[in-house]
Amino acid sequence: MALEKVAELSINKLEDRKTVTAILHENGYTVGPGKRKATPTGKQMDYYLKIYRDTEVSNTACGE
Numbered sequence: 001m002a003l004e005k006v007a008e009l010s011i012n013k014l015e016d017r018k019t020v021t022a023i024l025h026e027n028g029y030t031v032g033p034g035k036r037k038a039t040p041t042g043k044q045m046d047y048y049l050k051i052y053r054d055t056e057v058s059n060t061a062c063g064e
Helices: 014-026 055-061
Strands: 003-010 030-037 045-054
Touching: 014 030, 014 045, 045 055
Parallel strands: none
Antiparallel strands: 003 045, 030 045
16 A cells, blocks of 8 residues: 655635545545644644545556
């Protein structure tokens, strides 16, 4: 199982991150949470989703 990083989506609200995660998971993506400092002082955080695709599954789905 080889995972290829597809995108990072910055989403602030937890409820919205849960909704997007459910949709992506249902469409065959692997999704993980991420958190990083939004400012140099670290008082604000940027919450995002890391989205991966299984390259083996996508290759076989295309008939390769």
